Amino acid sequence: MSQLTTNRRNFLKISGIAGGGLLVGFNLYGNTLNSSPTLNETEINAYILIHSDGSVTIKAKNPDIGQGVNTSLPMIVAEELDIPWEQVKVEQAVLDRRFGAQFTGGSTGVKTNFDNLRKAGAAVREVLVKAAAQMWSIDPSDCRTENGKVISSKGQVHYGQLAEAASQLEPSETPALKDPDTYNIIGTSRQDVDLEKMVTGQPLYGLDQEVEGMVYATVLKPEVFGSKLSGFDAAAAHELEGIIDVFKIPAMDSPVDRVDGVAIVADKLWTCFKAKKLIKADWEKPKDYINSNNKLKSDFQKGLKAPGEVLRHDGDVDSEFAKNENQIEATYDVPFVSHSQMEPMNFIADVRGDKAILTGPTQTPGSAARYASGITGIPIENIEVHFTRIGGGFGRRLSNDYANEAVFISHKLKRPVKLVWDRENDFLQDYYRPSGCYHLKAAMDDKRVTAMDIKICTTSRYLYRGATPAHGTEAFPDQQPAGMVPNFRIAYTPLLTNIPVGALRTPGVNATTFAYQCFLDELAEKAGMDPIDFQLEMIGQEEREMPYNDHGGPTYNTRRLRGVIDLVRDKSNWGRTNTAQGFAAQMVFGTYVACIVDAVQVKGKVKIDKVNIAVDCGRVINPIGADAQVQGGVTDAISAALYESLELRNGSPVAQNFDKYEKLRMKDSPDVDVHFVKSQEAPQGLGEPSYPILFPALVNAVYKATGKRVRELPLKKHNLV
Amino acid sequence: MTSYQISINGSIRSVEAEEDTPMLWILRDELKLKGTKFGCGIGQCGACTIHLNGRAIRSCQIPVSAIGNQKVTTIEGLSSGKLHPVQEAWVDENVPQCGYCQSGQIMTAAALLSQNPRPSVNQIDQAMSGNICRCGTYPRIKKAIATAITKGGSR
Numbered sequence A: 001m002s003q004l005t006t007n008r009r010n011f012l013k014i015s016g017i018a019g020g021g022l023l024v025g026f027n028l029y030g031n032t033l034n035s036s037p038t039l040n041e042t043e044i045n046a047y048i049l050i051h052s053d054g055s056v057t058i059k060a061k062n063p064d065i066g067q068g069v070n071t072s073l074p075m076i077v078a079e080e081l082d083i084p085w086e087q088v089k090v091e092q093a094v095l096d097r098r099f100g101a102q103f104t105g106g107s108t109g110v111k112t113n114f115d116n117l118r119k120a121g122a123a124v125r126e127v128l129v130k131a132a133a134q135m136w137s138i139d140p141s142d143c144r145t146e147n148g149k150v151i152s153s154k155g156q157v158h159y160g161q162l163a164e165a166a167s168q169l170e171p172s173e174t175p176a177l178k179d180p181d182t183y184n185i186i187g188t189s190r191q192d193v194d195l196e197k198m199v200t201g202q203p204l205y206g207l208d209q210e211v212e213g214m215v216y217a218t219v220l221k222p223e224v225f226g227s228k229l230s231g232f233d234a235a236a237a238h239e240l241e242g243i244i245d246v247f248k249i250p251a252m253d254s255p256v257d258r259v260d261g262v263a264i265v266a267d268k269l270w271t272c273f274k275a276k277k278l279i280k281a282d283w284e285k286p287k288d289y290i291n292s293n294n295k296l297k298s299d300f301q302k303g304l305k306a307p308g309e310v311l312r313h314d315g316d317v318d319s320e321f322a323k324n325e326n327q328i329e330a331t332y333d334v335p336f337v338s339h340s341q342m343e344p345m346n347f348i349a350d351v352r353g354d355k356a357i358l359t360g361p362t363q364t365p366g367s368a369a370r371y372a373s374g375i376t377g378i379p380i381e382n383i384e385v386h387f388t389r390i391g392g393g394f395g396r397r398l399s400n401d402y403a404n405e406a407v408f409i410s411h412k413l414k415r416p417v418k419l420v421w422d423r424e425n426d427f428l429q430d431y432y433r434p435s436g437c438y439h440l441k442a443a444m445d446d447k448r449v450t451a452m453d454i455k456i457c458t459t460s461r462y463l464y465r466g467a468t469p470a471h472g473t474e475a476f477p478d479q480q481p482a483g484m485v486p487n488f489r490i491a492y493t494p495l496l497t498n499i500p501v502g503a504l505r506t507p508g509v510n511a512t513t514f515a516y517q518c519f520l521d522e523l524a525e526k527a528g529m530d531p532i533d534f535q536l537e538m539i540g541q542e543e544r545e546m547p548y549n550d551h552g553g554p555t556y557n558t559r560r561l562r563g564v565i566d567l568v569r570d571k572s573n574w575g576r577t578n579t580a581q582g583f584a585a586q587m588v589f590g591t592y593v594a595c596i597v598d599a600v601q602v603k604g605k606v607k608i609d610k611v612n613i614a615v616d617c618g619r620v621i622n623p624i625g626a627d628a629q630v631q632g633g634v635t636d637a638i639s640a641a642l643y644e645s646l647e648l649r650n651g652s653p654v655a656q657n658f659d660k661y662e663k664l665r666m667k668d669s670p671d672v673d674v675h676f677v678k679s680q681e682a683p684q685g686l687g688e689p690s691y692p693i694l695f696p697a698l699v700n701a702v703y704k705a706t707g708k709r710v711r712e713l714p715l716k717k718h719n720l721v
Numbered sequence B: 001m002t003s004y005q006i007s008i009n010g011s012i013r014s015v016e017a018e019e020d021t022p023m024l025w026i027l028r029d030e031l032k033l034k035g036t037k038f039g040c041g042i043g044q045c046g047a048c049t050i051h052l053n054g055r056a057i058r059s060c061q062i063p064v065s066a067i068g069n070q071k072v073t074t075i076e077g078l079s080s081g082k083l084h085p086v087q088e089a090w091v092d093e094n095v096p097q098c099g100y101c102q103s104g105q106i107m108t109a110a111a112l113l114s115q116n117p118r119p120s121v122n123q124i125d126q127a128m129s130g131n132i133c134r135c136g137t138y139p140r141i142k143k144a145i146a147t148a149i150t151k152g153g154s155r
Helices: A069-081 A110-136 A159-166 A194-197 A269-277 A295-304 A318-323 A364-374 A399-411 A423-429 A509-527 A531-539 A558-571 A623-643 A694-706 B023-030 B085-092 B102-115 B121-127 B139-150
Strands: A012-019 A020-024 A044-048 A056-060 A086-094 A144-146 A149-152 A153-158 A214-219 A228-233 A245-249 A261-266 A279-283 A309-314 A326-332 A346-351 A356-360 A383-387 A417-420 A436-445 A446-456 A489-496 A544-549 A555-556 A578-587 A592-600 A604-615 A671-676 B002-008 B011-017 B048-051 B055-058 B070-072
Touching: A012 A110, A012 A159, A012 A604, A020 A110, A044 A110, A044 A159, A056 A069, A069 A086, A069 A110, A069 A399, A110 A144, A110 A149, A110 A153, A110 A159, A149 A159, A153 A159, A194 A309, A194 B085, A194 B102, A214 A269, A214 A399, A214 A423, A228 A261, A245 A269, A261 A269, A261 A399, A269 A417, A269 B023, A279 A346, A279 B139, A295 A326, A295 A436, A295 A446, A295 A489, A318 A436, A318 A446, A318 A489, A326 A509, A346 A399, A356 A364, A356 A399, A364 A399, A364 B139, A399 A417, A399 A544, A436 A509, A446 A509, A509 A531, A509 A578, A509 A694, A531 A558, A531 A578, A555 B139, A558 A604, A558 A671, A578 A694, A592 A694, A604 A623, A604 A694, A623 A671, A623 A694, A623 B139, B011 B023, B055 B102, B055 B121, B085 B102, B085 B139, B102 B121, B102 B139, B121 B139
Parallel strands: A056 A086, A214 A417, A356 A383, A446 A489, A604 A671, B002 B070
Antiparallel strands: A012 A020, A020 A044, A044 A056, A144 A149, A149 A153, A214 A261, A228 A279, A245 A261, A309 A489, A326 A436, A346 A356, A346 A417, A436 A446, A544 A555, A578 A592, A592 A604, B002 B011, B048 B055, B048 B070
């Protein structure tokens, strides 16, 4: 252990480690330390550790759900630190507010951490150089760094040898950053740091964790969403050997935090699952629950008849429609879609009176801790969260309802509990992608769109959780083609139902993109134009900054949008193949995407031959990871577009496992060719942008292949797959 | 509760369990071999794939009482020391994203190639289509299997 030299309001804290190393802790809240500050190797906010042998440990500070941040974020630090990537060991961080925000969502990981991680790496490199310069009695400007060494005319010394001396120095708040032209790591393809562990079945996931003395639990939830538990009979369940307890888990105030259910606790998980089947529970269905998809449809139709809240109105849409009879309209429907993350929900809570240790897969560990504090009364400083690699998030694990269940059970039983849901419960308790209905009408003046009127009604996730405004991202006013049509209006009406809804990969936009970009294809046809030429006309030749009031904004650039469109048109041999091709393009969250799907018709069914997608996300950190993200988003969307929807019978999901909820299988998965625009612009996110754009590109290709305009997803509904 | 002696990855292991306990939970909870994953519990997703006498089966669908003398191989026992050619191919092609389904994918692919070292594209698709990948790594799985075949993917 070693003392810090001074108290200071610095975003980094540096200290020595026993054995002669250097440890860097983040301090992003600018806290001063208490009077006897010590940092040691086990300090949980230790972010970078430089060991005396020169090896470097960098902590992975955000949950990795497969988007690759365990690799890409440390790559950024290593670049500025100027160490060889091969010398870096990455370890999972735990929750610590001094790290700043540690969550995964909104495609923000790389984008929001790019600057502060570069600063951290650079600041540490500078103190190492200073230490070497002092040792050699020369000026730091006479030194340079390379491959983890400081070099000067006096010789060379590796960072490990300097670590102890450097730990006494103060890091700069404004270190000099590397010239991107000299990058050795950022922009180069690097294997995922967990790759070998994943292919050899190492216990990386929440479901794989165990804690001493733990018991197992599972939950029974109602068949009709939002039902209240009125009573249960667990006599048969109690007969099973190893059963510990069966009791009610009460709902919390908001259904997004926890809903009513029955907890089943036993010494083995298999026993919990068997016991669950033996419980007879009585549920009170919510008033006006949605009992069928037809009921939902008729509710949407009512919703669309209402004037709705006007979110944007450019020009005068009604006047234009009054004087221009050349009109076209269409209504698009999207279903509820399940997150279907492969690792079932699970969480370990160990609530011990005055402290709690939480372990498991969550996209929002800070929020899990806050909720646990509320449920148990334990002060948040006494709650530890060990978040694990996650077997798929897609937005489902932004909600900590399952963690709240585990905490409740552990708090009640006063022992550590590992909660695991079965897959069926996942379908009964998902926060589905909202269902919606989109009515679009346009007026055309020969080849130009002179007016567009959009009315949207969805089962808003904001309304469901009682947040305002109710439209949130459901009807984002700046989404293309807003700003490209002189008379343009969007009106929104939310629909509250008992069906739980939440954020799923590009919330709101994953549905509007389907409606808008399919409609543009219909308009192009009406104008007698090639769909790509039609959109390029709408976007305009002149480079403009289009307002975009969301993250990834405040504007987007039409030259960059045209750039991805030109690239994908070129790469897909547009118009010169013997396949049916469909196109769509837009900017979302800072990243520009353009997608062309090649489809063929085989015996009346549609088969996707290939997908080409062009992406401009600014600077790419790890090409392997970036490629994977885009391929993954497209493939995920293909599954949803072909097969996925929540079908209800008497208010319950018909599909409660993968036998009835079809997912894309390898035999139907096409090649996806990804083309990146080489860019020096600030890096933008890739977790989401490739997902929404596939839907219209595919449906537009289906039209070319079959002559059918699909306006309701999934394609399975129309006997096309 | 009954006692069982089961051959797992070349060693005999003893377990005490209810006879209807699926091998999935014997492996994960009794023997602490966490590589075999739980995804659906009804044999539809393939995450729980193991080898029984070298053939791929879904361990959530076979109770411990049905194993008898058959040899069980899990992802942990697919290779000893260095990586199995299929695992090597998975590394070469950077297949996983979240990685959760990949033990099952690898076990299915390894069993396929040990029975049929030069499968057609169609045979690969059919064999692998019992394994769901939610992250969409199918394009890279196909590439990895092709790589494994050219390197002689069985052992």
